[in-house]
Amino acid sequence: MFTLLKGELIELAVDSKDHVAQLEALAIRYADQQPDLADVCLIGMSELFSEHRVITTDRRDFAVYRRNKRDVIPVILPPER
Numbered sequence: 001m002f003t004l005l006k007g008e009l010i011e012l013a014v015d016s017k018d019h020v021a022q023l024e025a026l027a028i029r030y031a032d033q034q035p036d037l038a039d040v041c042l043i044g045m046s047e048l049f050s051e052h053r054v055i056t057t058d059r060r061d062f063a064v065y066r067r068n069k070r071d072v073i074p075v076i077l078p079p080e081r
Contacts, residue, residue: 002027019044029069033061046073 002024003009005016016023026040035043039061042054047067053074056062062075 016041019048022047030065033064035061035065039065043067043073 002020005020005023023037023040023044026043027035030040030043033039039058042056043065046052046054050067050071053076054062055076057078059077062073062077065073067073
């Protein structure tokens with residue numbers, strides 16, 4: 001996926017050109033979780049915009065992901081069934 005970003009074959013709605021290295025590092029850090037591009041973008045944006053919470057349905061992965069390597073990412077989750 002990062003080859004596609006670096007080669008400008010795909011483009012994100014959020015300008016990622018200045019953050020591709022950070023996103024790639026996040027993907028490598030969480031490789032055991034097999035994060036997709038959306039996940040690493042949300043982690044990265046959470047680091048850039050720490051005053052906001054992430055809205056997700058992904059309880060399992062966002063219980064593991066950390067911003068700035070150690071801080072819990074505040075999330076908004078739907079109620080459990």
